[in-house]
Amino acid sequence: MKATFESSRTYGLFTEYFDEELYHYAASFYDTHPYSVSRSRRMYAIVGVTKVLEDVEISQSKHSLYRNVERFLEQDFCKIPDEYDAKAINKFKNYFTARLDIKLMTEGTDDFQIVSVSDDKAKLEKPAWLNKNGIGYVIHSYFGNLEIVAKATSSGKCTLKLRGTDTRKPEDKSKRIPYWIDYTKLILNEQVIFDTLTPAWHDKPYIHNMEAKAGDEIKIQVEWLPHRSDT
Numbered sequence: 001m002k003a004t005f006e007s008s009r010t011y012g013l014f015t016e017y018f019d020e021e022l023y024h025y026a027a028s029f030y031d032t033h034p035y036s037v038s039r040s041r042r043m044y045a046i047v048g049v050t051k052v053l054e055d056v057e058i059s060q061s062k063h064s065l066y067r068n069v070e071r072f073l074e075q076d077f078c079k080i081p082d083e084y085d086a087k088a089i090n091k092f093k094n095y096f097t098a099r100l101d102i103k104l105m106t107e108g109t110d111d112f113q114i115v116s117v118s119d120d121k122a123k124l125e126k127p128a129w130l131n132k133n134g135i136g137y138v139i140h141s142y143f144g145n146l147e148i149v150a151k152a153t154s155s156g157k158c159t160l161k162l163r164g165t166d167t168r169k170p171e172d173k174s175k176r177i178p179y180w181i182d183y184t185k186l187i188l189n190e191q192v193i194f195d196t197l198t199p200a201w202h203d204k205p206y207i208h209n210m211e212a213k214a215g216d217e218i219k220i221q222v223e224w225l226p227h228r229s230d231t
Contacts, residue, residue, distance in 0.1 A: 002030070005043040014050045017226045018095060022046070049092070094165050094179040095226045096142035099202070101161040102220070103136030104152055104212055111135060111154040115217065118147040140165070148220040152212040162186070162198075162222065163205035176202055180227035187221040199227055 004010060005026070014023055026042035033039045104112035112135040117124060122141040130136030134156070139148065152158070164179040180201045186193040186208070193208060200206045212218060 002040075002043065005047050010047060010050045013053055014046055016228055017053060018049075018092070093142055094167055094177075096144075097140055097165050097179075098142070098146070098181050098183070098222070098224045099163045099165055100139045100141075100146070100148070100220070100222065101130065101136065101163065101205070102139070102148075102150060102158065103130055103134050104156045104158045105134040106152075106154050106156040111156075112150065112152050112158075112212075114139075115149040115151050116147075117141075118145075119143040122146065144225070145223040146221070150218045150220070152216050152218070153214060155214045156212055158210050158212040158218065160188075160208045160210070160220065161205040162200050162208075162224075163203075164201040166202050178203070182225045182227045183222065184225060185221070185223040187219075189219050 011023060023046060026046050029036075029042050030039050106112060114124060114137055117139065119141045122139055122143070125138045126136070127138060130138065137150075139146070162181075162183050164181045167177045167179055169175045169177055178201045180199050183194075183198040183200060183206060185195045186198075186206075188208070188210065198206050210218075
C-alpha cells in the first residue's frame with residue numbers, strides 16, 4: 001500500500017484535484033507515528049479517492065464520481081475518530097460541491113417556487129438576504145449533475161449564479177477560501193447556454209440573466225467537475 005501511495009500516479013492524480021497539503025499530511029503522519037495503529041489510514045484514504053478518480057477517467061462513463069466518493073468518505077473515512085480527519089472530509093466536499101443561487105426579481109412573496117430538485121441530498125435554502133426585492137434560493141450539491149425545475153407565478157427578471165461554497169479562512173473569517181468548481185454544461189429550458197469548461201468560485205461566479213413570464217417553468221440542467229489545477 002505504501003508503494004502505491006508513493007507512486008507518481010497517485011501523487012499526480014490526487015494533487016490535480018486536491019491540495020498537496022492533504023497528501024503530505026498523510027505521508028508525514030505515517031513517518032512520525034510508527035507505533036500508531038491508525039498510521040496507515042490516511043494513506044488508505046488518499047489511495048481510495050485516487051482509485052475512484054482513476055476509474056472514472058478510464059471508463060469515461062456517466063456514473064457519478066461524487067456518489068462513489070460520498071460513500072467512501074461517509075462509510076469508511078468517517079469511521080476514524082480524529083479531529084483532523086473530520087476537517088479533511090469537509091475539505092474534500094468543498095472541492096466537489098457546486099452552489100447555485102437563483103433569484104426572481106418580483107414584488108410578491110410566493111411568486112417563485114422550486115418545484116423539484118433531482119439530487120435528493122441537495123441542500124436547499126431560502127436565506128433572508130437573498131429575499132430582498134425578490135425571491136431567491138441557494139442550492140448546494142456534490143452529485144456532479146443537477147436538474148432543477150422552478151416556477152414563476154409573476155413576471156420578472158431571473159438571475160442564476162453558478163459558484164463554489166462560501167468557506168471562510170479559519171484565521172480570518174472576513175476572507176473566503178477560493179474553492180473553484182469546473183462547470184462543464186448549463187442548459188436552460190433545453191437551450192444550451194454553454195458546454196465548455198467554465199471555472200467559477202464564490203467570489204467569481206458565472207452569471208446568467210433571463211426574463212421569466214407569469215406561469216413559466218424554468219428547467220435548469222447543470223454539470224460540473226472538481227477544478228483541475230491547470231485550468
